Structure formats: structure tokens, C-alpha cells
Amino acid sequence: MSKYVLRETALHLLTRIGEQGGFSHVLLDREIKKQNLSPQDGGLLTEIVYGTLQRRDLIDYYLQPYLSKQKKLKPWVKWLLYMSVYQMKFLERVPDHAILHEAVEIAKKKGHKGISSLTNGVLRNVQRNETRDLNEISDLIERIAVETSHPRWLVERWMEQYGEEVTTNMCRANMQHLPMSVRVQPMRISRSAAIEELERDGYEVGESIFSEQGLIVSQGNILNHPLFMDGKLTVQDQSSMLVAEMMNLEEGLTVLDACSAPGGKTTHIAEKMNDTGQILAYDLHEKKAKMVSKKAEQLQLTSIDAAQADSRTLQDIHSGQSFDRILLDAPCSGLGVLRGKPDIKYHKKVEDIFSLRKIQDDLLEHIAPLLKEDGKFIYSTCTVDQHENEEAIKHFLNNHPDFSIDPDFVSDLPEPLQQSEGLSEYGLQIFPYQWDTDGFFLTRLVKK
Structure with a gap:
């Protein structure tokens, strides 16, 4: 061309x-x-x-x-x-x-x-x-907004929630290229064998600290490599790999993935369980549920059943206490993925955060009863807004005394994350500048 x-x-x-x-x-x-x-x-x-x-x-x-x-x-x-x-x-x-x-x-x-x-x-x-010269702008919030091309309301909001340093670092990170990361399908290839093959073919790759299956690709287009085409690798941001790693999975469990498309986390769960047990994956849109099935097929995984459903109505399909593990990767404002989807910051409004929070609350409310006693419930989002993250969890726990934050949550995190500035009593907020990943939130609840 x-x-x-x-x-x-x-x-x-x-x-x-x-x-x-x-x-x-x-x-x-x-x-x-x-x-x-x-x-x-x-x-x-x-x-x-x-x-x-x-x-x-x-x-x-x-x-x-x-x-x-x-x-x-x-x-x-x-x-x-x-x-x-x-x-x-x-x-x-x-x-x-x-x-x-x-x-x-x-x-x-x-x-x-x-x-x-x-x-x-x-x-x-x-x-x-x-x-x-940007110093012509005397107003600090306006200067950060212009320098990093973020809407003023968003910079103001982050300033209130996190202060100047975190906000500035986050906005600047959102202007940088996000490195590609991939996950190996461990039943088909080991991480070390994948590294060896990729390096032999001229790729520059490193190991991720977020998952023992994760690789960071700093040189070379992985989408053109036979390992990817053959379904031995799948693209997934490192922060989202943390979800399956933190679910305490073992073989034979019954797992619910309530908002599963496009299927990166669903297939990771299946891999962590050696493709045993049963994973029921739902999505609001039929087309998206089909994407999950297709991804499972590409990775040669058979333990996943994907179907269309509004997860707020799953109690009509499943009886209470049906699942050992539940993942709610909730619909959110997506303010953590601005590095890879920069247009989001111009199209979002503050009202979106509040309307999405209503959906998050509803999902938590209707899905939680499906967890078995002593089961574990992971809540995650790809946003960095406290209203959708810590505050959503706080609200849920205040209304559900039978749930609490898993006391082992922090000690189960990869070691470098155990000291993270994003840790609070309600979970872990990952900021995009910390580990060269998307911004992401996750926590793990247990049912007493």
C-alpha cells in the first residue's frame, strides 16, 4: 500500500x-x-x-x-x-x-x-x-488534562480519589504503547518451550510475574506466529491473567463465569483445572457467547459450556449454592484500558459510571446466592474508578454479612503485588503505570 x-x-x-x-x-x-x-x-x-x-x-x-x-x-x-x-x-x-x-x-x-x-x-x-508551552496553563487539572489528552472531568475525579501523583502517572501511562502479552495453553506447550521457539524465530519475549503461563512480547507480531495460529498461545493482558490465578482452582470444580465474553478468563480457568470439572459461561449477547465457545475450540478445551443469558436471572436456571467458584468480571466503564482503546476517554461521561454501578450492584446481588458455602467469589473490572470497585464491594459486604474478603487474598497474590500501593481493605487496584499493564481491579470474597 x-x-x-x-x-x-x-x-x-x-x-x-x-x-x-x-x-x-x-x-x-x-x-x-x-x-x-x-x-x-x-x-x-x-x-x-x-x-x-x-x-x-x-x-x-x-x-x-x-x-x-x-x-x-x-x-x-x-x-x-x-x-x-x-x-x-x-x-x-x-x-x-x-x-x-x-x-x-x-x-x-x-x-x-x-x-x-x-x-x-x-x-x-x-x-x-x-x-x-504547557506552562501557559496555570490550572493544574487543566494542564494535566491537556498534556495527556484526558477529559477534565476524569482528571478531576481521579485527583479526588487518588491525588496528584497517581493521577499524573496514570494519565501519562495511558499515552504509552501497551506491550502485547500472551498466555500459553499449558496442556499443549510449556512456557519455557514457547519462549525457546519464539526466541529462535527472532521474537523478544519475557516471563510475566502475574501468571506462570504469561509471556510479554516486546518484539515481533505474535498474531503471525504458528504457535498463536495453532491455539498454543492466546492474547490476554497480564492483569486479567491474575483472575484465574487468584481463584484457587483445582480439578473437578463447578465454576460459573457470569460475564464471560470474549473468553480469555474462561479459557484460563479451564486450563488451570486441566480441562476437568464444568465451567458454565454466560453472556448477555448470543453472538458474544458464541465467541467464548469459539475460543474454547481454538484452545482445544472441552469443559466449557457457553450460553446466552442475562446473569441477573441465573437463579431461574440454577438452584442456590450450585457453584464452587464464581467469577463476575463485571461490565464497567473500561477506564483501565485507555492505552489500548484511547477513544473510550472521549466518549465516556461521568453518568456512565453511575449507571454501570447499578448493573454491577444488581449482578452481585443476584449471582452471590449461587455460591456454595466456603466457596470463593472473584469480582473484577477493567476500570480504575473507586465507585465501581472498592465502593461496590463495600456496599455489597454491608448488605451481605455472610460474605467477607478472603483473609488469604493478599498472601495469595504474586509477591511483588503484595506490597502494591493499590491494595485496600476491599481488594487490589492495579494502575496502568505500575507493571506496564491495563488498569484493573480484583478482589476475592468467601461465603461463610
């Missing part, structure tokens, strides 16, 4: 994601497959789209002095400027003159002479002049 067509494609995706709320990871993945892009072209397209989204507000701050206050830019022109400035300021291997030339050509083709002149003039100003 020519670099011109690649940038045109990036502009199309950015305008769609930025203006219509499409999911960046879904649209990118679809485009790369549709165009059958080489790893190099796919990598550059991903870099431009994610990088521009991650730094949208900072780039806008850089552009403001060169844009007329009266002129309202068409959305595609705005995104063309954003992606061009991103490449000029943050990508070293692409020369400015090439970026400028292609931006002007795209503007000519999509617009008229006035738009191509504006594009040329603005980008030449950006090229010639120093970038605008």
Missing part, C-alpha cells in the same frame, strides 16, 4: 472513530484484514490512528494559535491536521516534507483549493515554530 493511500485510510478511520464513536480496535482490525496489509503497513496505520487519538487534545492545543477563531473546520480537515501534527511531532522516522506533501494532496482531493492552502499554511507554521 502506498503511504498516500495509507494516510487516506488513517484519516477515514480517525474521522469515523472521532466523530461517530466507532471502536478504534474493531475498525482498525477490520481494515487491516480487508486491505490485507503487510505487518509494516498495518503497524504504521495502527501507530497513526492510536497515536493521534491518544494525543488529540494536546495536538489541538498546539494547533490553536494557527487556526482562525471564526472558522469552523469540517471534521475531516480537523482530523487531517491532527494526524499530520502527530506524525511531525511524535514519529521520528517519517520526514516532515513527506507528511506535509501528502496532507496537502489529501486536502486537494477531498476538498478545494482553500482547504489545501489552509492545510499547507497551518502545517508549515507548526513545522517552523516551537510547540506551545
